[in-house]
Amino acid sequence: xxxxVRFFARVYDAVRRIPLGRVAAYGQVAGWLGVPRGARxxxxxxxxxxxxxxxxxxxxxxxxxxxxxxxxxxxxxxxxVRKLKSEGVRFVAGRxxxxxxxxxx
DNA sequence: GGTTTGACCCTAA
DNA sequence: ATTAGGGCCAAAC
Numbered sequence: 001x002x003x004x005v006r007f008f009a010r011v012y013d014a015v016r017r018i019p020l021g022r023v024a025a026y027g028q029v030a031g032w033l034g035v036p037r038g039a040r041x042x043x044x045x046x047x048x049x050x051x052x053x054x055x056x057x058x059x060x061x062x063x064x065x066x067x068x069x070x071x072x073x074x075x076x077x078x079x080x081v082r083k084l085k086s087e088g089v090r091f092v093a094g095r096x097x098x099x100x101x102x103x104x105x
Numbered sequence: 106g107g108t109t110t111g112a113c114c115c116t117a118a
Numbered sequence: 119a120t121t122a123g124g125g126c127c128a129a130a131c
Contacts, residue, residue: 007128026113030127039113041127047112048129062112070112080112 007033011045018061021087023096024103025065043070060084067096 014032018024030038046059054060060083064070071077081091090097 030113035127037114037125038127040111040125041113041129043112044110044128044130045112050112059112064112065114072112076112 007041008045008048011042012049012057015046015057015059015062018058018103020058021089021101022103023061023063023067023084023089023098023101026062026070027065028103029062061087063096063098067092067098067102069095 010033011029014029015024025039026042027036027039029042030036033042035041042062046054046057046062049057049059060080063080069077069080071080084096085091089101
């Protein structure tokens with residue numbers, strides 16, 4: 001893997017290949033990048049996406065392990081939930097139904 | 106360079 | 119079920 005490619009860019013590419021209506025965990029995305037323990041770094045990359053508004057990256061399809069929404073306060077969590085629901089993603093007890101919408105790998 | 110910061114995650118209590 | 123603590127990684131200070 002070319003090391004000259006910025007980590008952020010690799011994260012964004014990985015997130016882009018999450019199909020509509022499916023979700024992936026931060027740690028899962030990290031695994032795709034070859035950094036199994038880099039979940040936090042993935043979150044860090046997505047946080048940096050904020051100024052952009054995430055228009056080119058489906059950031060809302062990335063959730064915590066077990067389908068938990070990681071965004072803490074403000075308009076964050078609601079926005080993510082709204083976007084997911086608009087894609088047909090189901091929620092159970094406040095979490096994404098990961099058995100149903102989790103990515104296949 | 107060392108230190109701090111997070112949209113994490115696992116384990117133990 | 120909920121909380122606390124520690125380890126993780128990459129970028130920003």
